[in-house]
Amino acid sequence: MLIVSLIERLAIITTIAFILTRFKFFRKLFDYHTKMSTKQRITLTLVFGLFGIVGTYTGIVINPLEGSEERWSSSLTHDEALANSRVLGIVVGGLLGGFRIGFGAGLIAGVHRFFLGGFTAVACGFATLVAGFIAGIIGHKLRKQTFISPWIALIVGIVTESIQMGLILLIADPYSQSSALVQNIMLPMVVTNGVGSALFILIIRSVLKDDDQTEANGAQKALKIAESTLDHLRGGLSYTSAQNVCEIIYSKTSTLAVSMTNKDTILAHIGAESNHHKAGSPIQTESTKKVINSGKMLTIGKEEILCSETNCSLGAAIMAPIKIQNETVATLKIYVQNENLVTPALVELVQGLSGLFSHQLELSELEQLQELAKEAxxxxxxxxxxxxxxxxxxxxxxxxxxxxxxxxxxxxxxxxxxxxxxxxxxxxxxxxxxxxxxxxxxxxxxxxxxxxxxxxxxxxxxxxxxxxxxxxxxxxxxxxxxxxxxxxxxxxxxxxxxxxxxxxxxxxxxxxxxxxxxxxxxxxxxxxxxxxxxxxxxxxxxxxxxxxxxxxxxxxxxxxxxxxxxxxxxxxxxxxxxxxxxxxxx
The missing domain is CATH 3.30.565.10 (Histidine kinase-like ATPase, C-terminal domain)
Structure with missing residues (x-):
């Protein structure tokens, strides 16, 4: 049945969508907290235009006169048409990106469909442009209010696909052939494109929600750790305070070891390999010195840790600077078994903690200076x-x-x-x-x-x-x-x-x-x-x-x-x- 074949094609599109959401650059395109840049708009336009083209190529070739169906064709004869999921990518692009992205993606996919040929080339190409326009207008109106829901995507997908069927009946020639085609493909295409649009939005929404939850959990953990360390850092950074802070971080995270240094000395090392990574020892790695000199966070592998012990289990580390008045005075280091465990969530946590510790030490310094002023x-x-x-x-x-x-x-x-x-x-x-x-x-x-x-x-x-x-x-x-x-x-x-x-x-x-x-x-x-x-x-x-x-x-x-x-x-x-x-x- 045609609907089964279209669902198979839909599975391919949604799989591609899911894979794309795994990439950080793609997820960043949907950050609604900041204004979308021109580069982001161009990238989204190309991405969703490409989705439309993929939806066209994965369609099923229909010949209403012969009643035949073919799969995967790169060109059409005059009597042939396509049952496809092209509108899916255009609708999603318009809903998520707004008018310019929806219209641009529709233009790209529509022009491509026109040059593919077939007796519905003009009708389908124009319908793709209209779908991008409608989805873009709706997306622009709703983007400022709320995140697009799957139900909205379902309705817009059904409406735009229905409009495409109407345009085929109005524009495609001969009418008898157009009518036979619409009777054959309308229900399967309306259903699959509507459901596909909703499913696409649901996937993206789920991924972004997971990202927000991960960030929220990381922020909550960082704040809890910062709250626990506040009393220890109130008097400044010393061997004792660094020891206490590292113990707190180690107890609240699944890390192999936690360390803090000043500009030249290890102040504390809690966790694995503390028998040879000792407080009071000079800094060993060039990477730590680089963090101190540059003031930028680094992630390093086992080769860069430069441990003198051949069987040392410290396989990777995240190093973040701790600053007072924009000058690095210390570092926070989190060790894990290997580089695969250096997750984005852990990096965000370390970066957040180093920033919070910097603010705590600056406040501590101000308190100390106020106290010293009183005792001038x-x-x-x-x-x-x-x-x-x-x-x-x-x-x-x-x-x-x-x-x-x-x-x-x-x-x-x-x-x-x-x-x-x-x-x-x-x-x-x-x-x-x-x-x-x-x-x-x-x-x-x-x-x-x-x-x-x-x-x-x-x-x-x-x-x-x-x-x-x-x-x-x-x-x-x-x-x-x-x-x-x-x-x-x-x-x-x-x-x-x-x-x-x-x-x-x-x-x-x-x-x-x-x-x-x-x-x-x-x-x-x-x-x-x-x-x-x-x-x-x-x-x-x-x-x-x-x-x-x-x-x-x-x-x-x-x-x-x-x-x-x-x-x-x-x-x-x-x-x-x-x-x-x-x-x-x-």
Whole structure:
């Protein structure tokens, strides 16, 4: 039967439609959120015009005089006509693309049909143009209101095919032959073209709906992850915050591993192969450096990961930049087993997360700068010498002038150098470690003279660390804290030890004393509340803790261990501190 043959042809057309919807470029043509460009209109016109031509070529040749049917013909004799699905592509093009696309596709397919020949060439060619015009007008009216429904496509397909039958009766000659043809093909063609148009729209609508759902799911997942990481990134990007963020992403995605880096160091790596992709290690891949330098996202395969372990399971990665004020300061990396698992949805997720993290860090930086602005007096306080210390030092020097003038002279010189260097250092955001150590030695010479044999000072300083930069008065604050609060009441055998250790990619600075220790209740609040010192410089442990966290992204601030046998306060500083990592304030 003719209708069965036409349904077979219809299956070919809809299969082609389904295959096309698998291609991203074709789906983008139906993005109604943006105005269609001239290039898009031309592409759609050609695509749907081609659909009309394919519908013509896949038609069935009909000879109403002989009652014969043939399949797949590239030309027609004068007595032959075609039962086909040409109108299907034209109707869909007009409904989806509007008047210009519908009319253009109808013109292309109509002209082609005219030159194919047959006694219905003029009628069918003109009817194809009319179908594109009608579908285009309806599509233009409805496009601004809603997505075209399959029911509308069904009605338009039936109407335009019926018009074609009427035009064949009016234009084709002889009438008897036209009448016989219409009686034979009208019902099958009207049904198949109407149903085919509806089916075509349904396929496209289903694909676009799936795309929207995928994007919605990806956006929802990205927002959930961003919400979970907000508290961790509020204080900036450090080893601890990066570790927490990577753990959250890893737990909420089906990825092999998640990693974050700054400009030169791996901050965290969670998941597979964490035994050799370790936090604190330098960046290994040129691709990561390329992302940092270019500020653009990359996807790479196993060869570009450049892992030193031959059996490493990391087969592919998506690398996205994290920016502050349009400058890349870190990267987010998602690893999967192979490149086939780098799906568009995963790429969109990584891109969305990197953008959200960038905004979070920018907001964090603004909050930090606002906080630092409120505490701008710290700079002035750094330049001040504690009057209690100054009075005690002068009293000590005065008492030595008669008994030990040489010692008094030495202490006076040390005091002068301490005051001068303290003022000089206060104007800098960072100072070389050797200057800080020199400042501490001047301070301790005076304090040792005051305390006499009650206090013993020990140094354990790696000479390779002395050129590394740190915030000014970072160590001095800890030394002052030990003297004033830890060793003040010690009558004998007091010890204070200053330790600076090279730990590879960072250094650990600690100050130990065997004083009375810190009360547990006070210890818990020291780093979380502003506790002003009664006789300190005004900076205090809390301010130093906050300065370290806010001025240096890599620093987690101070770490305190204390019991009745004494106290150890330490902090970590990366060997290389980038300019972006130090926030100037005034």
């Amino acid at each position: 007096e710290i700079k002035a306080l750094q330049a001040q010498v504690n009057p209690h210390f100054l009075f005690n030092a002068m009293n000590t020097i005065v008492s030595l002038i008669r008994t030990n003038p040489d010692r008094a002279r030495t202490l006076l010189v040390s005091l002068a150098k301490f005051i001068r260097q303290n003022v000089e250092n206060s104007s800098d955001s960072l100072v070389p470690l050797h200057k800080e150590v020199e400042l501490i030695r001047y301070y301790l010479l005076i304090e040792e003279a005051r305390f006499g044999d009650r206090i013993q000072v020990k140094y354990s300083i790696d000479p390779n660390t002395l050129d590394i930069s740190i915030p000014p008065m970072g160590i001095l604050t800890l030394v002052q804290n030990s003297f004033k609060h830890g060793l003040q009441k010690v009558k004998e055998n007091g010890v204070i030890e200053i330790s600076i250790k090279d730990e590879g990619h960072f250094i650990t600075i600690s100050v130990l004393d065997n004083g009375i220790g810190i009360d547990a209740s006070r210890k818990s609040s020291l780093l979380h509340d502003k506790v002003e010192s009664e006789d300190g410089t005004g900076i205090g442990l809390y301010n130093l803790h906050e300065r370290l966290k806010k001025m240096i992204h890599h620093s987690d601030g101070l770490h305190i261990e204390s019991d009745k046998n004494g106290t150890v306060i330490s902090f970590i500083i990366p060997k290389t501190i980038h300019k972006l990592e130090v926030k100037e304030f005034s």
